[in-house]
Amino acid sequence: MAKKVWYSGEEIAAWPRRDGIEERTHIHFHFVPPRPADLCVTLDPVTGEVNAMAGTVGPLTWSPYTICLHVHRVASDDSYRNLIANRECVIAFPTKEQIRETWVLNMSLPRGIDELEVARLTAIPSKVVAAPSIEECPVNLECKVEFWKDYYTHGIFFCKVVGGSVDEEMLSWPRERVMNHYPTYEVDDTTNEWGGRVERLGVLGELYDTPLFPVGAKEGWWAGGIETWIAQMEEEGHLSGEEARKMSDWQIAFESLFEELDSPERAEARGKLTRACELIAWEEWEGLREHLRGD
Numbered sequence: 001m002a003k004k005v006w007y008s009g010e011e012i013a014a015w016p017r018r019d020g021i022e023e024r025t026h027i028h029f030h031f032v033p034p035r036p037a038d039l040c041v042t043l044d045p046v047t048g049e050v051n052a053m054a055g056t057v058g059p060l061t062w063s064p065y066t067i068c069l070h071v072h073r074v075a076s077d078d079s080y081r082n083l084i085a086n087r088e089c090v091i092a093f094p095t096k097e098q099i100r101e102t103w104v105l106n107m108s109l110p111r112g113i114d115e116l117e118v119a120r121l122t123a124i125p126s127k128v129v130a131a132p133s134i135e136e137c138p139v140n141l142e143c144k145v146e147f148w149k150d151y152y153t154h155g156i157f158f159c160k161v162v163g164g165s166v167d168e169e170m171l172s173w174p175r176e177r178v179m180n181h182y183p184t185y186e187v188d189d190t191t192n193e194w195g196g197r198v199e200r201l202g203v204l205g206e207l208y209d210t211p212l213f214p215v216g217a218k219e220g221w222w223a224g225g226i227e228t229w230i231a232q233m234e235e236e237g238h239l240s241g242e243e244a245r246k247m248s249d250w251q252i253a254f255e256s257l258f259e260e261l262d263s264p265e266r267a268e269a270r271g272k273l274t275r276a277c278e279l280i281a282w283e284e285w286e287g288l289r290e291h292l293r294g295d
Helices: 009-013 026-031 077-086 096-104 175-179 226-235 241-256 264-281 285-293
Strands: 035-043 050-062 065-072 088-093 139-151 154-166 185-191 197-202
Touching: 026 185, 035 065, 035 077, 035 096, 035 185, 050 077, 065 077, 065 088, 065 139, 077 088, 077 139, 077 154, 096 197, 226 241, 241 264, 241 285, 264 285
Parallel strands: none
Antiparallel strands: 035 050, 035 088, 050 065, 065 154, 088 139, 139 154, 185 197
């Protein structure tokens, strides 16, 4: 078993140090996964001028499609103010050919200076929101802000996607080609020769399929429950009728005793059901048969 090295939350935030590792951000990199990069476009509520910033974004829900922006209240104060005032924006996904443009949008420029012009990006009309889209970005999501809250150093904005555009030529691209082109990901920070922070961006490389049924229900991980899964395995011959009933009995026994944490019957049912799920998840059918016979 690999030896674990533990750091407190404060140490992680301050970039952990270790003898023999000179790069200040090297250990911090392990704790912070890559984040999808975005270019957020808003309008100044007073002048109507375009403001744009680079940041990262994360999905919240799929139906409706909602995403979360986190905007530094000081470093990105123009975007922060505009999102609160106008409650809308465009979130564009840059490509790996737009690394310089992404970095330029993070420069601290005076209010009223159009970052898109400085980055040599082209604003084009959006369909639903007033903020423009970016012609050079393959995907532009038009969003309405439905919720926001200050959280430590950032403003957190929950945005509902009300429409979006994609470059037509890319619609038929294989997924592997798409993910190697966009979106870029904010991968890590390093330091330059002056001791300043420099962000590094990357794209995804390989695509891996996750297991299919019988490792989970036919509809995928989000559909049905264990009842659906057991029934489908019986229908497809992975479980006999008796084996399916036995698994269902373990499930019913465990759930009926769920709040009785000191119950030996609960512990027994939990252990048997867990082991059965484990053996199916790894498609170890001989071991599953033996486990089911052993009750």
